[in-house]
Amino acid sequence: MINIPTRRAANPSVYRKVFLVSTKSKIAADLNTPTDLAADGVEKVTKALNGLVADAFALYLKTKNFHWHISGRHFRDYHLLLDEHADQIFATTDPLAERVRKIGGRTVHSIGEIAKLQSVKDNNEDYVPPVEMLHELMDDNKKMAAALRKAHKIxxxxxxxxxxxxxxxxxxxxxxxxxxxxxxxxxxxxxEK
Known part of the structure; x- marks a missing residue:
């Protein structure tokens, strides 16, 4: 632990403590939530949960993309299904990120960081047939379940x-x-047959 001056204060001897975490990032004392978990455990859980947060944001946006661009005879059913799925996926992001903070970790800060961490692949095609959308999202959700199980073990x-x-x-x-x-x-x- 090292002390560094933060700002001019009425009492010039006021310092803010900065903790050096094993990931070499600096966490201000104000953000270093106390936990009884081992430091290496916190680091591993933080990494796993941040990956899940990134994938949840990526899968949420892909699901909304397909929700907005679905077409065909089953438009209404698929449109509503994908909207329900997107809401459910988005609802996981805050509890996962807050879990990271509860154990003293640093969670994702930006879209750029999400892009670096995500394993769910984006789909930027102008048109995707409905059956391909459903298959792609099914595969992404299967991979997400596997990632969730892996994080559970961690x-x-x-x-x-x-x-x-x-x-x-x-x-x-x-x-x-x-x-x-x-x-x-x-x-x-x-x-289609």
């Missing part, structure tokens, strides 16, 4: 029961989205 290994518990609900929700997308894509594929 949380278990770090004795972070609260983060692991949070992830269990998200695994179930992600599997439900995968199921719905699978069934909808089968129906869409059958209708």
């Amino acid at each position: 949380c278990d290994d770090a004795d972070d029961v609260a983060s692991a518990s949070l992830l269990e609900n998200y695994i179930d929700e992600t599997e439900r989205r995968t199921w719905f997308l699978f069934e909808a894509s089968r129906q869409e594929g059958a209708n």
Whole structure:
């Protein structure tokens, strides 16, 4: 721990403590939330959860993109389904990011950082047929479920029961989205024949 002056104060001996974290980033004492978790566990959980936050934002935007650009006979059903899925995905971002902060970690700060961390691939095509949209989102949700399970193991290994518990609900929700997308894509594929 080192002390550095922060700003001019009535008492010039006022200093703010800055903690050096193993990731070599500096966390001001005001942001260094106390935790009983081991420092290396906090670092691993933080990295895993930040990856999930980035993927959730990427998957949210991809789902909204497809929601906005869906077409065809089942427009209304798919439009509403994808809107529901997007809302559910977006609802995970704040609790995941806050979990990082609760254990003293630093969470994502920007779209640029999300872009660096995301494993969900963007889709910038002008047109994607509905069945391809559903298949792509189904695959992305399957990968997200796998990432959630991997993060769950990291949380278990770090004795972070609260983060692991949070992830269990998200695994179930992600599997439900995968199921719905699978069934909808089968129906869409059958209708195209």
